Amino acid sequence: MSKRYEIRLAGLGGQGLVLAGVILAEAASIFENKNAVQSQSYGPESRGGASKSEVIISDEEIDYPKATHIDLLLCLTDAAAEKYLKDCPETALVIADSDLVPSAIPEKYRSVKAPITRLARETVGKEFVTNIVALGLIQELTGIVGLPALEKAVLGRVPKGTEDLNKRALEVGREAAHEYGAHILSARG
Amino acid sequence: MSAEATEKKAPVIKFLAGNEACMEGALAAGCRFFAGYPISPSSEIAEKMSGRLPKLGGKFIQMEDEIASMGAIIGASLAGAKSMTATSGPGFSLMQENIGYAMMAEVPCVVVNVMRGGPSTGNPTGPSQSDVMQCRWGTHGDHPAIVLSPNSIREAFDTTVQCFNFAEQFRTCVVLAMDEIVAHMREKIVIPAKEDIKIVNRKKPNLKPGDPYKPYEADASLIPPMMNFGEGFRYHVTGLDHDATGFPSGAPDNQEILHRRLVDKVEMHKDELFLFENHRTEDAEVLVVAYGSTSRSAKRAVEEARAQGIKAGLFRPITLFPIPEKQIALAASHAKKVVVPEMNLGQYRLEVERILGPAVPVVGVHRVNGEPIAPSLILSAIVGG
Structure with missing residues (x-):
């Protein structure tokens, strides 16, 4: 891992991106003892407005808590892709929901398009686990946190009674990494 | 939880x-x-x-x-x-x-x-x-x-x-x-x-029931001991100018004593109030003064400036008021320039200018767009002429 890894999760309020960021950062900092900071920005609406959640993971002390050199961008809306792709250096990995982001991701990026929301709704059975499917996908594609840490963090944050559903969501996300992101996985080796 | x-x-x-x-x-x-x-x-x-x-x-x-x-x-x-x-x-x-x-x-x-x-x-x-x-x-x-x-x-x-x-x-x-x-x-x-965790509790007067109690009579600390309501002592509380009994008093002497004491009780103890951080200020030729989340951008900018060979440092007041004036001046003692980034149009910068006087140029980096101040903006101000 490089010293500082920057993740931006972008979409709409209600898609669970803030919670996804919290879980990812918690997995890294509490369960893997790295340094991690999670932050967010959103509008005054409780759902439906643009929402952005950022996670910085580092072996060193984290000073500036916001992303400046994005390593991973997740887009769950076309608007998010349009807004944030231009902030990404060419080294960034871009993950997008293939149903919700119809625009093409520029060739210069390593990118993965997967029907994240549809997988949550149809394969897992509940659309509200979209964020957890996305986390499974991110985990398998990047290895930025280990699966045991991520699973512990997920189970610590989701409502009681939804544990199995969320474990399944992680699994579906990880399977999607192989189905839609084999090119990334083979490059990682 | x-x-x-x-x-x-x-x-x-x-x-x-x-x-x-x-x-x-x-x-x-x-x-x-x-x-x-x-x-x-x-x-x-x-x-x-x-x-x-x-x-x-x-x-x-x-x-x-x-x-x-x-x-x-x-x-x-x-x-x-x-x-x-x-x-x-x-x-x-x-x-x-x-x-x-x-x-x-x-x-x-x-x-x-x-x-x-x-x-x-x-x-x-x-x-x-x-x-x-x-x-x-x-x-x-x-x-x-x-x-x-x-x-x-x-x-x-x-x-x-x-x-x-x-x-x-x-x-x-x-x-x-x-x-x-x-x-x-x-x-x-x-x-x-x-x-x-160090906990401080209000100082209480050492009184027995029936003893006279002057709620605003201070000792040398200028801070009057405080009896809580319900503990057996009645007293008057007002926003009007008052004397040691707590009752309103418009006597000029009383007013002068009260107003000076209210300010002086903090002023005379202010060295106990100063919380701050010095980061690489000992030889800093460019000093950044920043607080709150902006100080984290500033710390990054200082590190990046140091990597370019610029002797930059950060003074971070944690206690914004009373202002740690001597500490700011000390951190700026080698400074040829001071940079004050703030998510406002220069409120603390004016204080820094007042403290340091005209000998040192003070440059503000101010943003009021609802976005954090990125380290690159502060770095530009550190590097720029």
């Missing part, structure tokens, strides 16, 4: 947002009364307090507005409870009259202001540091001001404890000025064990 986190003997590791850490700090300091009117970006403090306080035997009241919230915490504190409220700019404006009352009547209390853009309703969810001078001068009249500003989650906890300690020690209203980034970002925090 367990209700006992603040009662644990061993340290507790959590992953918290600044607002949550502030709430934990308040409980650890002994806060048992919260009255407030939720407002973004401070709402989580009220939300979490409403769940936690009743389990600790405390009281949470959602009030009809911020004026009443401030009145309620003053009343609760007079009755002996460590009390706080939390708000943001528009609510902080409404609280100003009663903040002055708490200062005049010398009632310990803590107000958390999670700053958002203004004036008026401004930008509810964006970060800002534009209330810095309101924290200092928001209420009318000469008055003391103790204002702390954290830049991390652990520090949100620690400074909240400090705010209560200072409020109790100095019998005044203390303000915690957080910005939205610190309030909402999350980091790992090790909450210290109870016995490792």
Whole structure:
């Protein structure tokens, strides 16, 4: 891992991106003892407005808590892709929901398009686990946190009674990494 | 979440947002009364307090507005409870009259202001540091001001404890000025064990029932010992100029003594109030003075400048007021330039200019667009001519 890894999760309020960021950062900092900071920005609406959640993971002390050199961008809306792709250096990995982001991701990026929301709704059975499917996908594609840490963090944050559903969501996300992101996985080796 | 986190003997590791850490700090300091009117970006403090306080035997009241919230915490504190409220700019404006009352009547209390853009309703969810001078001068009249500003989650906890300690020690209203980034970002925090947290309680007079009690008679410390209501001593509390008995007095001598004492009781102890951080200032030719979340951008900019061979350093006041003037001047003693980045149009910069005088150029980096100040902007100011 490089010293500082920057993740931006972008979409709409209600898609669970803030919670996804919290879980990812918690997995890294509490369960893997790295340094991690999670932050967010959103509008005054409780759902439906643009929402952005950022996670910085580092072996060193984290000073500036916001992303400046994005390593991973997740887009769950076309608007998010349009807004944030231009902030990404060419080294960034871009993950997008293939149903919700119809625009093409520029060739210069390593990118993965997967029907994240549809997988949550149809394969897992509940659309509200979209964020957890996305986390499974991110985990398998990047290895930025280990699966045991991520699973512990997920189970610590989701409502009681939804544990199995969320474990399944992680699994579906990880399977999607192989189905839609084999090119990334083979490059990682 | 367990209700006992603040009662644990061993340290507790959590992953918290600044607002949550502030709430934990308040409980650890002994806060048992919260009255407030939720407002973004401070709402989580009220939300979490409403769940936690009743389990600790405390009281949470959602009030009809911020004026009443401030009145309620003053009343609760007079009755002996460590009390706080939390708000943001528009609510902080409404609280100003009663903040002055708490200062005049010398009632310990803590107000958390999670700053958002203004004036008026401004930008509810964006970060800002534009209330810095309101924290200092928001209420009318000469008055003391103790204002702390954290830049991390652990520090949100620690400074909240400090705010209560200072409020109790100095019998005044203390303000915690957080910005939205610190309030909402999350980091790992090790909450210290109870016995490792220093707690200050208000000094009480040594009186027996029936003894005469002059509630505003101060000793050499200038801070009068305080009897809580309900402990057997009646006294009068007013926002009017008053004498040592607490009753209104318009006698010029009394007024002069009172007003000078209110300011001097903080001024004469101010060395105990200064919390600050020096980062690579010992040989700094370019000094950055920054606080709150902006100081984290500044620290990065300083590191990047050092990597380019520029001797840059950061002075970070944690205590914004009283201003650590000598400490700023000392940090700037080798400086050929001083940079003050703030999410406002230069409120603290003016203070830095005043302290350092015309010999050192002071450059502001000011943003009021609801976005944090990126390290690259501060670096440009450090490097630029």
